Amino acid sequence: MQLLINILISFGVCNLVALSIVTIYYPTRFFHIAHAATLTLSAYITHLFSTQLNIPTPISIPLAITCATATGMLSEITLYKPLRKRNASPMILMIASLGLYTVLQNIISMLWGDDTKSIRTGQVKVGNEFLGAYITDIQITTIAVCLTLFIACILFMKYSRIGRNIRAVASNPELSNIVGIPSNKVILQAFGIGSALAAVAGILIAYDTDMRPTMGFNWLLYGVVAMIIGGVGSNWGLIGGALLLATAQHLAAYYIGSQWMDAVAYIILILFLIAKPLGFSGKRLKKIEI
Amino acid sequence: MEYLLHLLILIGIYAMLSQSLNLSAGFGGMISLAHAGFYGVGAYTAALLSVNCQLPFLLTLPTAMLLSGLLALIVSAIALRTIDDYFIICTLGIQVVIFSLMNNWMSLTRGPLGIPGIPSIQLFGLAIESKPAFLLLTLFFATLIFLSLKKLTGSSFGRTLRALSEDEIFTQSLGKNVYLTKVIAFTASAMLAAVPGTLYAHYISYIDPTSFTVDESIFILSIVIIGGMRNLWGSVIAAAFLVLLPEALRFVGMPNSIAANMRQIIYGGILIFMMFRCGKR
Numbered sequence: 318m319q320l321l322i323n324i325l326i327s328f329g330v331c332n333l334v335a336l337s338i339v340t341i342y343y344p345t346r347f348f349h350i351a352h353a354a355t356l357t358l359s360a361y362i363t364h365l366f367s368t369q370l371n372i373p374t375p376i377s378i379p380l381a382i383t384c385a386t387a388t389g390m391l392s393e394i395t396l397y398k399p400l401r402k403r404n405a406s407p408m409i410l411m412i413a414s415l416g417l418y419t420v421l422q423n424i425i426s427m428l429w430g431d432d433t434k435s436i437r438t439g440q441v442k443v444g445n446e447f448l449g450a451y452i453t454d455i456q457i458t459t460i461a462v463c464l465t466l467f468i469a470c471i472l473f474m475k476y477s478r479i480g481r482n483i484r485a486v487a488s489n490p491e492l493s494n495i496v497g498i499p500s501n502k503v504i505l506q507a508f509g510i511g512s513a514l515a516a517v518a519g520i521l522i523a524y525d526t527d528m529r530p531t532m533g534f535n536w537l538l539y540g541v542v543a544m545i546i547g548g549v550g551s552n553w554g555l556i557g558g559a560l561l562l563a564t565a566q567h568l569a570a571y572y573i574g575s576q577w578m579d580a581v582a583y584i585i586l587i588l589f590l591i592a593k594p595l596g597f598s599g600k601r602l603k604k605i606e607i
Numbered sequence: 608m609e610y611l612l613h614l615l616i617l618i619g620i621y622a623m624l625s626q627s628l629n630l631s632a633g634f635g636g637m638i639s640l641a642h643a644g645f646y647g648v649g650a651y652t653a654a655l656l657s658v659n660c661q662l663p664f665l666l667t668l669p670t671a672m673l674l675s676g677l678l679a680l681i682v683s684a685i686a687l688r689t690i691d692d693y694f695i696i697c698t699l700g701i702q703v704v705i706f707s708l709m710n711n712w713m714s715l716t717r718g719p720l721g722i723p724g725i726p727s728i729q730l731f732g733l734a735i736e737s738k739p740a741f742l743l744l745t746l747f748f749a750t751l752i753f754l755s756l757k758k759l760t761g762s763s764f765g766r767t768l769r770a771l772s773e774d775e776i777f778t779q780s781l782g783k784n785v786y787l788t789k790v791i792a793f794t795a796s797a798m799l800a801a802v803p804g805t806l807y808a809h810y811i812s813y814i815d816p817t818s819f820t821v822d823e824s825i826f827i828l829s830i831v832i833i834g835g836m837r838n839l840w841g842s843v844i845a846a847a848f849l850v851l852l853p854e855a856l857r858f859v860g861m862p863n864s865i866a867a868n869m870r871q872i873i874y875g876g877i878l879i880f881m882m883f884r885c886g887k888r
Contacts, residue, residue: 590689
């Protein structure tokens with residue numbers, strides 16, 4: 318039962334992270350690695366406001382989400398947009414984003430130090446007992462928030478104007494420009510939504526397990542693996558991918574040892590590649606675009 | 608003086624690493640973030656064999672190369688089913704798997720404790736213990752790798768590699784085996800990465816997994832990108848530049864606590880800057 322609850326929590330967070338990555342990947346078609354830094358940053362800003370400046374939590378969390386969203390949007394305006402203007406390939410964008418991640422992560426390390434920090438205030442409570450397993454209040458909140466945001470995001474993407482614009486740009490940027498949907502503005506909105514989702518995930522993770530400057534990277538990679546297994550643009554696939562990943566990781570942690578969780582995530586990815594030989598992009602050969 | 612020699616040896620090791628990565632990333636267009644992993648496999652193989660089995664350097668080096676190459680052969684056969692940014696994600700995965708093996712396989716690698724007491728190199732009855740001698744050895748291997756890469760990339764194999772990094776479908780239409788060429792190039796690059804790994808293990812005489820992290824991979828990749836893709840001399844110069852940069856920072860008087868972070872920030876910044884220059888067509 319404890320195992321099931323752990324899987325459920327991990328699934329929730331993983332799904333949320335994957336969702337935030339997809340929101341950005343969908344219209345832009347490149348891996349925004351600095352996303353990991355956004356996730357970490359939101360956790361650290363919450364730490365700054367609530368623990369160091371003693372601002373009450375209900376105010377500091379929205380503030381942190383706003384800051385993280387601003388970071389995501391700023392990186393789009395200052396870095397990716399000019400690069401896209403120069404016809405940079407997704408690979409160049411990805412390497413630039415890797416550079417940005419290194420910069421941001423080390424700024425966080427420099428400001429707050431490399432050691433593990435906690436934003437839990439007060440005593441560590443013994444969790445509520447539920448069918449013979451323990452679950453803390455934070456973990457219940459995590460599951461609830463993750464599921465709510467996931468459903469809200471699906472509905473948003475499907476019915477709201479911004480969501481429909483994002484889908485239009487994802488399927489064909491030039492055509493959407495022609496019919497009057499400004500693709501750059503839409504991508505900026507997608508960056509905002511994705512970064513906000515990642516910020517929420519970061520805060521939840523930090524409340525549940527503590528935080529380190531490098532924590533975002535692991536979660537980003539889990540999210541990317543879930544996204545690759547599930548396929549881009551398919552919400553059910555995303556759920557399936559996150560569920561498969563969380564289950565495999567926790568089974569591995571239960572039977573072999575928790576230090577192997579990272580390796581398991583990648584072994585799944587590699588197994589998946591063997592099973593699906595054409596690769597997830599469906600492309601196998603590189604071709605010059607004229 | 609000792610310190611200067613130490614820096615020169617490090618430059619030699621990074622020059623070898625970046626040159627071997629240049630074969631797959633520069634000439635073959637397969638940007639890999641798993642290079643520190645293969646470097647680590649080389650270092651660990653050499654360390655374990657010489658500590659546990661007392662094998663001489665002339666035996667550990669080929670074994671390390673073979674093992675690293677074998678691993679690269681297996682993973683590249685899978686990972687090379689994908690291209691471009693998906694391939695980078697795959698190699699990132701390989702890097703994390705290799706790192707967690709080094710960090711968690713307690714019975715073999717002693718995990719985060721590392722392997723101490725790696726003996727120094729014995730060549731033909733001569734112990735290479737002093738720094739000048741080791742520098743000569745490093746220079747010898749660096750020159751060897753440089754010359755063989757020069758030869759390899761100038762051959763018809765190298766031309767095929769360069770062609771496929773531009774357009775694989777066109778290369779295939781000329782009757783070249785694209786997949787096989789890519790696998791061979793990736794394997795060769797990993798085998799060459801095991802050479803500096805072996806040297807590093809014998810030189811420092813103590814290794815632990817923190818020397819072979821994702822950050823290290825990013826560092827090696829930035830050397831290649833800064834030095835210029837397909838530019839072997841560029842890789843040497845960029846390796847010298849990036850190894851000496853933190854020393855320059857220390858010279859300016861930056862405290863040690865933030866110097867490490869500052870170094871990473873500069874690398875990241877250079878990477879972004881280079882991408883801006885790349886994107887300009």
